[in-house]
Amino acid sequence: MTxxxxxxxxxxxxxxxxxxxxxxxxxxxxxxxYLMGIVxxxxxxxxxxxxxxxxxxxxxxxxxxxxxxxxxxxxxxxxTRPGAQSVSLAEExxxxxxxxxxxxxxxxxxxxxxxxxxxxxxQALKAGADIVNDISALSFDxxxxxxxAHSGAPVVLMHIRKTPADMQHDIHYxxxxxxxxxxxxxxxxxxxAAGIRREQIIIDPGIGFGKTTAQNYQLIRELGRFLELDxxxxxxxxxxxxxxxxxxxxxxxxxWATAATVACGILAGxxxxxxxxxxxxxxxxxxxxxIIGLNQP
Numbered sequence: 001m002t003x004x005x006x007x008x009x010x011x012x013x014x015x016x017x018x019x020x021x022x023x024x025x026x027x028x029x030x031x032x033x034y035l036m037g038i039v040x041x042x043x044x045x046x047x048x049x050x051x052x053x054x055x056x057x058x059x060x061x062x063x064x065x066x067x068x069x070x071x072x073x074x075x076x077x078x079x080t081r082p083g084a085q086s087v088s089l090a091e092e093x094x095x096x097x098x099x100x101x102x103x104x105x106x107x108x109x110x111x112x113x114x115x116x117x118x119x120x121x122x123q124a125l126k127a128g129a130d131i132v133n134d135i136s137a138l139s140f141d142x143x144x145x146x147x148x149a150h151s152g153a154p155v156v157l158m159h160i161r162k163t164p165a166d167m168q169h170d171i172h173y174x175x176x177x178x179x180x181x182x183x184x185x186x187x188x189x190x191x192x193a194a195g196i197r198r199e200q201i202i203i204d205p206g207i208g209f210g211k212t213t214a215q216n217y218q219l220i221r222e223l224g225r226f227l228e229l230d231x232x233x234x235x236x237x238x239x240x241x242x243x244x245x246x247x248x249x250x251x252x253x254x255x256w257a258t259a260a261t262v263a264c265g266i267l268a269g270x271x272x273x274x275x276x277x278x279x280x281x282x283x284x285x286x287x288x289x290x291i292i293g294l295n296q297p
Contacts (some may be wrong), residue, residue, distance in 0.1 A: 037070030069282030076114030104128030118143035149195030161210030223268035
């Protein structure tokens, strides 16, 4: 019997898309991966809903994530868990804009605003945010593309079926990976047609958004197939239910299950990972980088 050996791609073989230009810095993917820490200012998020609804508490948490090793802070004012209902524009603005202003006053950290509303994105960018993270890939708000194009800011285009309220009702795919590749080609083309530069686009396969447990694991396993789009890949698996289906633990006890997906995701080609447990995942990220030769001791 002949043994087979798995080979991990070397840095020279690892695909590094062009860098993302920020207002005062740059995200370059040829030498490292980036850690995005989550700050939810919502009362109903699946994992930490209600913990950071007060601005002072949310700011303290964001600063702690930076201290723990976050490269990007992703601030969201509306839950997008399965079945979540939308909140008003005024409420989302109140939850996010003062926090962005306060964080920017204390840190030069890269800030991402997690929203699909154009006015929230516009005010967040004005307040000091650098990136717009849109779960709808510019499809929920017809003004979002023009806001981003005018600002020149990078945007994350995520895959989703329908809306958070009903996305789990439509989980059939003829071919999961090919269907998502087609979706991203269409959304990237729409973004470019609206004036957004291709080199400012990040893609996110939308783990947990309109997918079964098995499909989520397939996406991580075959993440490298999205590298043909030549765009940075953001992977968001943190504490999600598909992990609980395997380890049978509540969301707050899924840090190490998340760590497994992060390591495998980076090996498959992820460039940015979005997590709650920054301190633990920071170590996982650095060691995984060393394994693939990006971060040598």
